[in-house]
Amino acid sequence: MEVYTIVPSSLAEARDFLVRELERRSWIVFFALCRALYEGRGASESTVGDRVVIIKPDGSLIIHSPKGFKPLNWQPETSSIAVSLEGGLLVLRALRRSPREILVLECSSVYSISCGVSPEEGQFWMYMSEHEIRDAIVSNPSMIEDGLTIIEVERPVEPGFIDLYGRDSKGNIVVMEIKRVKAGEEAVRQLLTYVNAFKVRGVVVRGILVAPALTESALKLLMVSGLEYKIIDLKKLYQQLQAKRVKRTTLKDYIL
Amino acid sequence: MEVYTIVPSSLAEARDFLVRELERRSWIVFFALCRALYEGRGASESTVGDRVVIIKPDGSLIIHSPKGFKPLNWQPETSSIAVSLEGGLLVLRALRRSPREILVLECSSVYSISCGVSPEEGQFWMYMSEHEIRDAIVSNPSMIEDGLTIIEVERPVEPGFIDLYGRDSKGNIVVMEIKRVKAGEEAVRQLLTYVNAFKVRGVVVRGILVAPALTESALKLLMVSGLEYKIIDLKKLYQQLQAKRVKRTTLKDYIL
DNA sequence: CGTGCCAGGTGCCAT
């Protein structure tokens, strides 16, 4: 990728540069003293300050303040970005239909603008998603309980989907809700909703919350509701999965 | 803010520049051909590709691919960022304790690095948060129902907090759950949990879901559960609030 | 398209 940077001597120069590079669908990053106004699903306004603004080839606009992971303002995949000079300010208007949103960026100074055109795009993988945990249980149900068999994955039920639906060694129907992270009350409520859906129809089922951990209040709610839980070891599951995968560079080399 | 940009002729030059600017706690943005490895709460790995990397003065590290709002990888407020040259690659290791996480960035080319030091920091406001909706109802409960009085805000109850707790004209206790956006089933389940908490103690209360809209399935679940709802007009609430605020630049000028 | 639901969710504030 070729990256080109200018230090604009005037806002007019900055505008011309931005207009040209937006047309070319370049990747644009600039430092500026500016303020942002947003109105759409919500409404917000930031005070004037030094920001880093990213405009991606797909039209996403992201405004970062000096702190934290989250951007101050943003607009995902805008339908149009207009640039203009108004009253001594460089104004960018990023519009988006559906939902109808507008983000206005007023720059009083633009310190530097960089842009580049990149041809290809990279891929990204996530490991140990809830999906993978589910599959691991399906291929080895005994990790939950001896004699358990899985009948259905993502079984549709009145108000949603049951992650795993099976039968235990004594023939009881078992409903399982999986959480990849420590489960809170919401997870218990969800499981309870599914179990109740059966109860209404006169069928008594066991409900098991499967998670690496439970919050204290979740455990309490679970006990009161007559539900069960099963703690799973994510690290172990992850390693089992790793073993099955093709050999690849691991992070162990770095951690030392 | 002063912004300085270099186009490094070697990875060693890039490393030296990064080390110096990290020490100065500058704001750093660079374009690079790289790949990221993460291990911590989850684990991920991205293929090699052109990326924009931001390192903020507070140590946050964000890696953006050419698409979408969300970064490909990140590390919020790292406790340390180490830079080194290893096997012909420029390697950045961003470490974080609690939770223990490591992000490794391997750059095969660095196209351009910009950095700047900004002295001050801006503030940010959000309008029409759930908090503000709640306050609006408190100051004018009749927008929900004639004769309603609010007794308590954020009333603690067995498994959480009731947004609004009040009494209707006939003396019945009313429990309200507020949603700023279209309410889904989860909102209904939450309200139901609160109402049931009273039912267990033998007290019958009315449960009202307050939201700008309801999903169809939420409405169904709400009806079945014997709960009520009240649609509120966010735009109207927002305008009422705006009227009370000090005069300021609005977005109407821009929308035309 | 809307609806549901996971996410390395993040951020804010409470205990």
Place this chain on the structure above:
DNA sequence: ATGGCACTTGGCACG
């Protein structure tokens, strides 16, 4: 720190 919850949540998969 842990927990509870809103968020312009974003993102994906599915009807």
